[in-house]
Amino acid sequence: MQTKNNQFHLLYSIVIGLFVMLVSGFCFADQGINTGNHYGKTNAPFPVDYVKGDLSVMVLGSGGPAVTADGRASAGYLIFTDGQPRVLMDVGGGTYKNFASSGANIKDLDIILLSHLHIDHMGDLSPIVKAMYFQNRPFNLANGTFPPGRTAAVRIYGPDANGLPFPAAIFPQADPNVPLYPSTKDFVDSHYDLYTGSDRYLNIFTRAISAGIFNYQVNPSPNGQGNVEVSPDWTVYEPVTLVHEQGLRITAVAVNHGPPPAEVPALAFRIEYKGKSIVYSGDTSSRSTAFDGTPLANGGNMVEISQGADLLIYDTAIMNDAPDGPNDGVFFQLHTTPSRIGEVAAAAGVKKLVLSHITAVTQSRLDEVEALIREQNYTGKISRAADLKVYNVGMHNHH
Numbered sequence: 001m002q003t004k005n006n007q008f009h010l011l012y013s014i015v016i017g018l019f020v021m022l023v024s025g026f027c028f029a030d031q032g033i034n035t036g037n038h039y040g041k042t043n044a045p046f047p048v049d050y051v052k053g054d055l056s057v058m059v060l061g062s063g064g065p066a067v068t069a070d071g072r073a074s075a076g077y078l079i080f081t082d083g084q085p086r087v088l089m090d091v092g093g094g095t096y097k098n099f100a101s102s103g104a105n106i107k108d109l110d111i112i113l114l115s116h117l118h119i120d121h122m123g124d125l126s127p128i129v130k131a132m133y134f135q136n137r138p139f140n141l142a143n144g145t146f147p148p149g150r151t152a153a154v155r156i157y158g159p160d161a162n163g164l165p166f167p168a169a170i171f172p173q174a175d176p177n178v179p180l181y182p183s184t185k186d187f188v189d190s191h192y193d194l195y196t197g198s199d200r201y202l203n204i205f206t207r208a209i210s211a212g213i214f215n216y217q218v219n220p221s222p223n224g225q226g227n228v229e230v231s232p233d234w235t236v237y238e239p240v241t242l243v244h245e246q247g248l249r250i251t252a253v254a255v256n257h258g259p260p261p262a263e264v265p266a267l268a269f270r271i272e273y274k275g276k277s278i279v280y281s282g283d284t285s286s287r288s289t290a291f292d293g294t295p296l297a298n299g300g301n302m303v304e305i306s307q308g309a310d311l312l313i314y315d316t317a318i319m320n321d322a323p324d325g326p327n328d329g330v331f332f333q334l335h336t337t338p339s340r341i342g343e344v345a346a347a348a349g350v351k352k353l354v355l356s357h358i359t360a361v362t363q364s365r366l367d368e369v370e371a372l373i374r375e376q377n378y379t380g381k382i383s384r385a386a387d388l389k390v391y392n393v394g395m396h397n398h399h
């Protein structure tokens with residue numbers, strides 16, 4: 001009897017022990033790996049599981065073009081309405097990898113916003129388009145078929161060319177009719193045009209997205225008639241509605257990004273849904289004056305477009321005093337100082353400021369960034385973006 005009982009306990013212990021080893025093996029499989037990595041986990045939530053409410057944004061990349069010690073991806077944001085991914089806003093290098101870890105499915109996503117054509121804002125465009133294709137074509141193992149893909153075109157919005165040519169003094173051979181930066185239409189066509197695009201194979205392979213030839217549109221107007229054009233003139237406030245459908249409104253306005261005569265065509269965006277709003281600076285100096293020193297109306301376009309925003313995602317790439325080496329003065333014309341961020345956020349009455357596009361210059365000085373913002377009497381909330389962090393607009397929590 002005694003022996004039998006011991007044998008039972010021994011067996012019981014072995015079974016429990018094996019079970020604990022099995023479970024703990026799964027639990028510890030990802031120790032030390034980025035939280036976005038879910039290989040080997042069974043019940044761990046994906047970042048997408050934290051999305052809730054009317055309007056949310058998931059950070060796909062909180063960095064800029066320069067590598068940071070904490071490994072941030074370049075700029076990118078996935079915006080959800082009613083919990084569904086609906087808009088991809090910038091798609092810099094590394095956003096594909098973070099998207100892959102997010103648990104989100106973008107098979108129905110059909111709006112892509114590009115703030116400007118710097119590589120840290122659009123470098124992963126083609127990888128994401130291909131990912132969209134695969135999410136439209138889950139192979140059905142049971143009957144060996146592909147279901148039909150969706151038919152809606154992918155609409156890609158971004159700045160038009162501003163017409164500024166290569167400076168003739170430096171580039172005497174340059175064609176004066178070729179601008180420094182292409183229009184978004186020329187940029188996108190140069191990738192996906194069926195016969196001439198460098199990524200033309202995607203036009204063929206992504207037929208599934210549109211049940212025919214890969215159907216993309218660049219800057220289509222909200223009523224389907226022609227295209228929208230956002231004036232590249234950032235000295236006046238002329239917001240343009242890009243999208244207005246099913247309660248979603250997206251507006252864009254030109255902002256300054258860079259010194260004359262090499263200004264980069266660049267847009268800031270405002271996304272509104274069910275009375276909630278997200279504003280995104282893209283990259284900008286947030287100037288309050290024209291180049292000749294003339295003050296801009298109401299403090300400039302960043303103040304105007306950010307009015308009363310629930311969430312303002314801001315380019316946090318430089319300090320008030322850095323970069324400050326030889327030839328680094330240009331950075332103050334490309335990006336916004338912490339003091340100016342504070343000034344804009346205070347003037348616009350923003351509820352929550354999200355510091356993003358964090359660089360090697362700012363990542364170790366974020367306490368100082370926040371202090372400089374507070375000195376401008378900004379009293380709303382401040383949050384530091386991180387890759388795969390989710391903000392549910394108008395709700396208190398974020399993950």
Ligand SMILES: [Zn+2]
Pocket residue numbers: 064065075118120121283357
């Ligand atoms: Zn950038």
Ligand SMILES: [Zn+2]
Pocket residue numbers: 116118257283
């Ligand atoms: Zn830029």
